[in-house]
Amino acid sequence: xxxxNRMTRVLVVDDSALMRxxxxxxxxxDSELHVIATxxxxxxxxxxxxxxxxxVITLDLEMPRMDGIETLRQIMRLHPVPVVVxxxxxxxxxxxxxxxxxxxxxxxxxxxxxxxxxxxxEIASELIQKIKAAAASxxxxxxxxxxxxxxxxxxxxxxAALVPASKVVAIGISTGGPNxxxxxxxxxxxxxxxxxxxxxxMPAGFTDPFARRLNDSCALEVKEAQSGDILAAGRVLICxxxxxxxxxxxxxxxxxxxxQDAPVNGHxxxxxxxxxxxxxxxxxxxxxxxxxxxxxxxxxxxxAMKAAGALTPAQDEASSIVFxxxxxxxxxGYANRIVGLEDMANTLIAHCGSPGAxxxxxxxxxxxxxxx
Numbered sequence: 001x002x003x004x005n006r007m008t009r010v011l012v013v014d015d016s017a018l019m020r021x022x023x024x025x026x027x028x029x030d031s032e033l034h035v036i037a038t039x040x041x042x043x044x045x046x047x048x049x050x051x052x053x054x055x056v057i058t059l060d061l062e063m064p065r066m067d068g069i070e071t072l073r074q075i076m077r078l079h080p081v082p083v084v085v086x087x088x089x090x091x092x093x094x095x096x097x098x099x100x101x102x103x104x105x106x107x108x109x110x111x112x113x114x115x116x117x118x119x120x121x122e123i124a125s126e127l128i129q130k131i132k133a134a135a136a137s138x139x140x141x142x143x144x145x146x147x148x149x150x151x152x153x154x155x156x157x158x159x160a161a162l163v164p165a166s167k168v169v170a171i172g173i174s175t176g177g178p179n180x181x182x183x184x185x186x187x188x189x190x191x192x193x194x195x196x197x198x199x200x201x202m203p204a205g206f207t208d209p210f211a212r213r214l215n216d217s218c219a220l221e222v223k224e225a226q227s228g229d230i231l232a233a234g235r236v237l238i239c240x241x242x243x244x245x246x247x248x249x250x251x252x253x254x255x256x257x258x259x260q261d262a263p264v265n266g267h268x269x270x271x272x273x274x275x276x277x278x279x280x281x282x283x284x285x286x287x288x289x290x291x292x293x294x295x296x297x298x299x300x301x302x303x304a305m306k307a308a309g310a311l312t313p314a315q316d317e318a319s320s321i322v323f324x325x326x327x328x329x330x331x332x333g334y335a336n337r338i339v340g341l342e343d344m345a346n347t348l349i350a351h352c353g354s355p356g357a358x359x360x361x362x363x364x365x366x367x368x369x370x371x372x
Contacts, residue, residue: 007034008135011054013045013071014038014086015063023058023086026124033131042071049079056134057083058127059105061096069096072103082106082134084127089113094209098178106134106321107175110203133175133294137322164253165195165233167285167352170278172271172301174201174293176321178210180341185218185236187345192220194287194352195231197245197256199274201267201293204241211238227258239269246277254281265297271325275301284309287351289344290329292320299328306334311351313337313344 012023012035024035036052039045041063049057057075061068072083085108087097097108107130112122173181177200185196202210208224214236215222223229225237225245231254239245243258264270271290275298278286288305290298292315306312314326314335319342329335339347 007032008131009034009036009052009055010131011036011045011048011052011057012038013040013042013057013063013068014060015040016060019060019086022120023127026120026127027058027131029124030128030132033128042066042068042074045071046074046078049075049081054081056106056131057081058086058131059083059100060086061093061100062088069100069103072100072105076104080104082137084109084130084134086111089203089205091205091209094206095213097206098210098213101178106130106137110206129294130175133322133324163233165193165231165235167194167287168231168247168254168278168282169194169196169287169289169348169352170247170274170305171196171198171289171291172275172293172298172325173198173291174295174297174322174325176292177201178213180292180315180321182214182217183341184345184348185214185220185222188218188220188349190219190234192349192352193233194348195233195254196220196236197225197231197247197274197278198236198238199245199269199271199298200238201269201271201297202241204243207238207241211236214238225256225258227256229256231255239274242268244269244273246273247281248277249281265295267295267297271298272301276304279304279308279310282308282310286310287348288312289314289339289348290326290335291315291341291344292322293325294322295324296328298325299332299334302329303332303334306336311336311347313339313347315344316340 020038037048083105089110211224222236317323319340
């Protein structure tokens with residue numbers, strides 16, 4: 001964590017001379033950040049980490065000689081420093097980005113399609129925000145428990161067996177989300193009785209490969225949501241990047257509806273939008289889980305869900321990569337449970353139903369914050 005009243009020292013690693021010029025210009029628009037050096041590849045980066053001791057590193061993944069993944073591996077082994085990945089906006093770039101997050105990268109930002117000055121300026125605010133969050137958060141090289149599909153959950157439910165769900169779990173999550181979601185979903189059995197809808201702050205083009213990755217790692221069906229997708233027991237719908245997602249009850253069952261309405265709390269998708277619709281359409285038959293992430297998106301929506309009678313667990317500080325979103329809800333009294341990551345899946349099973357459910361009161365890392 002960067003000490004207070006000291007500028008955050010940033011190392012920029014990118015093989016493009018243009019990026020090594022533009023990215024520092026963007027970063028130093030903020031008076032609290034200072035780019036102390038740049039490096040054209042991983043080999044030079046490792047030497048400059050030794051020399052300059054940066055607080056945060058921005059890391060391109062597509063580089064010659066020593067690519068970003070190998071560089072990240074060496075950073076995590078030799079010089080544990082928070083890393084913000086700068087990712088190519090391609091399917092291959094997305095796959096490599098999720099690998100980097102799994103290896104310990106703090107977060108990522110997608111390069112715009114137009115990487116000239118105007119396109120890069122559009123991502124300046126997000127880049128600065130993520131560098132500051134990385135510097136402020138306690139660095140956790142491996143914060144998550146090992147994920148793995150339990151033996152009873154390895155067999156997926158047949159698509160023909162999917163039925164409209166009477167309960168829904170809405171999850172709001174941001175920084176630290178990909179690995180945390182993978183862990184939670186890997187703990188849920190194929191016969192989980194609720195539908196799950198996820199608002200993950202993520203740019204367009206990344207949510208489909210993200211959903212495919214999750215689908216391969218758990219017993220539930222996971223897919224990027226499309227308007228009209230039915231909420232079915234054992235199905236997980238991931239809101240596409242650059243879209244809002246709402247739930248609507250229809251005669252044949254509840255569905256998701258996507259829109260490109262204006263950002264809310266600076267985000268599209270917004271967790272508040274998803275949570276408010278869950279409160280309106282499912283009331284007490286919903287769960288709103290607000291998890292690791294920067295900012296306050298989702299806090300007021302969680303309050304709406306609590307007022308409608310829903311269970312509203314928030315992730316605890318100890319297991320959150322960034323405690324911003326859950327903290328905002330907890331401080332406002334909107335979370336009626338404070339739950340560690342390792343216990344979130346059991347909390348959902350106990351409330352929504354599945355063979356072998358564990359009563360919430362028997363879990364060791366679940367704390368009630370008052371009546372539901």
